[in-house]
Amino acid sequence: MNIPMIEMQVARYSPERDAQPYLQRFEVPVKPEWVILDALNYIKDKLDGTLTFRWSCRMGICGSCGYMVNNEPKLGCATFLSQYLPGPIKIEPLSNFPVVRDLVVEISEFLEKLKRVKPWLIHENGNGAGEYLQTPSQLEEFRQHSMCINCLLCYAACPISGLDPVFIGPAALALAQRYNKDSRDQGAEERMAILSHPEGIWGCTFVGECTKVCPKHVDPAGAIQQYKLAAAMEGIKQFLMPWGQRQEER
Amino acid sequence: MSRAGQAPAPIRPTPTPTQETAPTYTEFHPRWYRPPISTYWWLGKSAYVKFILRELSSVAVAWTVALLLVQIRAISRGGDAYTRFLHRMSSPWMIAINIIAFAFLMLHSITWFNLAPKAMAVRIRGIRVPGLLISGPQYMAWIAISAIIFAIVLTR
Numbered sequence: 482m483n484i485p486m487i488e489m490q491v492a493r494y495s496p497e498r499d500a501q502p503y504l505q506r507f508e509v510p511v512k513p514e515w516v517i518l519d520a521l522n523y524i525k526d527k528l529d530g531t532l533t534f535r536w537s538c539r540m541g542i543c544g545s546c547g548y549m550v551n552n553e554p555k556l557g558c559a560t561f562l563s564q565y566l567p568g569p570i571k572i573e574p575l576s577n578f579p580v581v582r583d584l585v586v587e588i589s590e591f592l593e594k595l596k597r598v599k600p601w602l603i604h605e606n607g608n609g610a611g612e613y614l615q616t617p618s619q620l621e622e623f624r625q626h627s628m629c630i631n632c633l634l635c636y637a638a639c640p641i642s643g644l645d646p647v648f649i650g651p652a653a654l655a656l657a658q659r660y661n662k663d664s665r666d667q668g669a670e671e672r673m674a675i676l677s678h679p680e681g682i683w684g685c686t687f688v689g690e691c692t693k694v695c696p697k698h699v700d701p702a703g704a705i706q707q708y709k710l711a712a713a714m715e716g717i718k719q720f721l722m723p724w725g726q727r728q729e730e731r
Numbered sequence: 732m733s734r735a736g737q738a739p740a741p742i743r744p745t746p747t748p749t750q751e752t753a754p755t756y757t758e759f760h761p762r763w764y765r766p767p768i769s770t771y772w773w774l775g776k777s778a779y780v781k782f783i784l785r786e787l788s789s790v791a792v793a794w795t796v797a798l799l800l801v802q803i804r805a806i807s808r809g810g811d812a813y814t815r816f817l818h819r820m821s822s823p824w825m826i827a828i829n830i831i832a833f834a835f836l837m838l839h840s841i842t843w844f845n846l847a848p849k850a851m852a853v854r855i856r857g858i859r860v861p862g863l864l865i866s867g868p869q870y871m872a873w874i875a876i877s878a879i880i881f882a883i884v885l886t887r
């Protein structure tokens with residue numbers, strides 16, 4: 482059987498050698514079951530062992546293999562090679578992140594942001610103090626936002642993340658909302674301090690691309706807009722009924 | 732610290748920062764490459780162009796509000812002032828600007844109504860209300876109010 486070939490233009494960058502990344506061309510066979518990640522592994526095994534890229538589970542769970550494929554953020558393991566025939570396919574590191582080497586981006590800034598939104602259950606009894614019961618409909622409230630695999634495709638699609646590096650960004654904000662909506666959580670007020678900041682939800686201008694590129698249908702744009710509405714309502718409530726608020730605090 | 736007569740041995744040569752590389756040099760790390768963002772980044776993708784146009788539409792909204800205030804002031808100053816206002820508004824430039832402003836206002840309104848179901852996650856008996864049921868009534872109200880205004884203006 483004659484297997485078609487496709488040209489792949491892969492971004493290369495060596496911090497010791499290159500002032501900036503450049504594209505290197507490879508010819509890769511297009512097997513019907515192959516995804517972008519298979520093609521990258523083919524290059525690494527057969528053509529150029531120095532190509533560096535992140536990957537792990539190859540089944541859309543670990544969130545490691547996010548790359549820009551023809552300028553669109555995609556998971557390497559979930560994007561079929563054959564859909565790009567006759568080619569060429571351009572593979573670059575995720576946008577809006579510093580590049581460490583070839584296709585590997587530096588994500589420590591994101592990890593710092595993630596920590597700031599406290600993405601864990603906050604409960605006055607502390608965690609692990611016992612069971613917290615939850616009905617299926619309560620689970621349904623946040624389930625969609627809990628599917629995030631931190632693949633960072635949303636950060637690569639979000640122009641605000643690139644233009645304003647302090648913006649907390651789609652995935653972290655969606656995860657904050659995931660815990661805010663969890664019936665077992667009592668940390669919404671703690672998170673409000675960071676979320677209602679200009680670096681938080683108000684930094685988002687609702688481009689909406691984060692939701693479009695999300696491989697797990699987390700809908701970060703929706704989560705952020707919903708939180709904006711909730712924060713605005715809370716602000717109006719505090720403005721109209723400052724006394725009622727004080728009573729609650731007592 | 733170097734001892735007398737002994738030059739400190741360099742652990743590895745420090746790259747000489749050039750004009751291109753200096754801003755991207757990261758101390759104690761491999762030199763990360765931070766891709767520069769072009770001023771025209773938004774031209775690369777239709778979704779980004781649409782977003783920028785939507786952001787720009789706020790200028791059209793401000794223009795229309797200012798125009799309305801000027802119109803109200805002209806009305807309050809009597810017939811002559813209002814005739815002068817109408818005369819100014821009938822200039823080709825003004826008509827062209829207002830046609831563009833109207834197009835932007837339509838874009839602004841439609842994107843706003845489409846945003847509403849995203850921001851409102853209404854659940855009835857555990858099932859999320861479909862977006863059309865949230866944006867639909869807003870479109871209906873918009874059309875109804877516009878129709879009433881048209882009727883008033885045309886049958887005056």
